[in-house]
């Protein structure tokens with residue numbers, strides 16, 4: 029340190045306080061110690077006061093903190109209190125360090141990192157000074173405790189014998205302690221890098237204020253921790269931070285820089301005629317077709333408006349969509365492309381690699397000192413205010429399934445386990461992909477029965493697309509042509525880059541690559557979306573409202589007579605509103621017009637026709653999706669039960685299964701359906717088997 033004299037440093041801080049922090053210290057004195065325990069210093073103030081002092085604070089933060097705290101204790105207070113245990117916390121460093129850029133050189137320095145809290149332990153008391161009471165003479169021996177192992181006295185300070193000792197808690201000193209893991213924010217990552225993280229220990233008044241999923245800025249000292257055990261120490265070290273201050277940042281897309289030039293370009297683009305087609309061309313250009321799906325992905329990226337009603341309830345604006353389809357149809361490719369254009373996104377697989385899975389979990393692990401319960405945020409929390417692309421959604425863990433409903437509709441996740449009670453925000457859109465139950469769609473079964481997700485969950489999706497892979501000569505030729513052209517473009521490009529000399533002219537290469545290049549640069553599109561979501565809150569025009577209402581009422585009237593199925597429920601209506609708002613946002617328009625309404629009604633109708641039509645009647649049936657059974661199926665079940673009731677009177681041991689199936693066939697229900705329905709009845713407990721292959725109703 030430049031200055032050797034410690035008193036000089038203490039004097040400097042006292043002067044700084046007088047010049048800059050008179051009011052803050054007065055306030056602290058009023059509120060200490062119940063409401064406030066810390067004096068926060070802005071690093072920029074210290075720099076303005078004395079650049080050398082600011083440098084020292086950055087390079088020797090812990091020593092300087094001690095001087096700053098000493099200066100605070102010496103400060104002349106306006107009221108008669110002692111700030112004995114008050115902390116001085118420095119924050120607002122001039123720049124933040126990327127978590128992945130932390131190096132050995134940072135050791136011992138004050139640094140500032142930004143990110144999202146991935147894990148947080150409960151706040152637990154930590155002993156800072158243990159009072160050991162000698163069981164022989166009663167003398168107290170006080171031993172200060174550092175992090176790491178618990179230190180016991182070598183001998184009693186009174187009788188000089190080696191104990192035995194008992195820790196006297198009343199005479200010991202404790203402090204609240206918490207450990208958090210801060211992970212790089214999703215928007216800081218490009219092209220699917222694995223996020224890196226750093227653990228931060230915090231103490232006393234700054235504990236308990238943040239939870240998993242919060243976006244934070246942490247200022248603290250970088251520390252090293254030797255790897256390996258006591259017996260087997262390694263030359264490698266882990267890094268962690270002792271946190272001086274933790275601030276929650278709740279700004280959307282904080283890292284997005286949109287310049288005036290960008291804005292001009294965005295506004296020009298938004299008024300182009302073919303903007304919707306252009307947007308579609310900007311998504312996964314290497315994937316052929318799927319214009320409808322890609323348009324919906326665009327709408328999802330822009331999202332509807334989240335509405336707050338006067339009664340304080342909230343209607344989500346985020347759109348959830350699901351792609352279910354045959355293997356090898358480009359679903360994963362489309363999903364992972366989202367990362368290139370979404371301002372904030374998380375891409376993961378339903379199988380999940382972390383213990384928190386898709387939602388959140390209270391886990392007991394080695395994070396923190398010893399085994400301790402920790403709250404860990406999963407993908408839907410990390411994607412808060414963004415989009416979560418989840419591949420293989422059908423493979424998700426059982427725990428996630430139950431938490432998922434709440435996550436999708438209320439957009440928060442409650443965890444209540446082992447004394448941890450927390451509600452995490454998950455205000456994100458879900459883009460899911462799944463395979464059908466048997467790997468590939470069976471065209472003879474209703475699609476709704478081949479989706480391996482429970483109906484309550486499926487009904488939360490605003491749009492469900494099914495992708496079937498059936499040979500079709502014209503389509504196959506187009507697809508083959510597209511894939512070959514994409515690959516050729518890749519070959520030419522790579523050839524030119526790698527071999528230096530090339531027989532192909534620049535023009536040739538550009539012609540081919542232009543064919544498969546995105547119509548809008550991903551960087552620009554990302555800014556476009558962020559700008560629209562920040563500044564555009566469209567409202568419905570009368571014509572749009574009318575058009576949506578007509579669509580809904582027309583469909584509902586089909587279901588008006590008692591025998592017919594319910595074709596659509598009110599849930600779809602909200603989905604259409606959200607989609608229409610998103611459609612207006614694409615143009616940066618304040619008004620949802622009737623064109624927006626027609627555009628999204630077309631999409632919704634075609635989705636419903638894909639999955640919502642009962643193949644037995646050819647009619648739309650909302651229950652296929654929302655309840656998991658069709659009306660014709662429910663009728664069949666009713667009939668089957670009546671049949672079993674009739675037969676069980678004829679046989680002593682209950683109705684034999686083969687006879688039931690035979691009778692069912694006589695009335696036109698095929699064997700596999702009947703067997704399937706019998707299974708269902710058994711599962712629901714409506715029939716049971718008094719003897720093998722005999723049935724009785726309950």
Ligand code: ADP
Nearest residue numbers: 314315316317354355356357358359360361511
């Ligand atoms: P899925 O996740 O549906 O099983 P993938 O996304 O893994 O399928 O796609 C498998 C491969 O097939 C990818 O390399 C992809 O590029 C290619 N592919 C499938 N469908 C298309 C398509 N419509 N256009 C271009 N490539 C496609």
Ligand code: MG
Nearest residue numbers: 356359360419
């Ligand atoms: Mg896949």
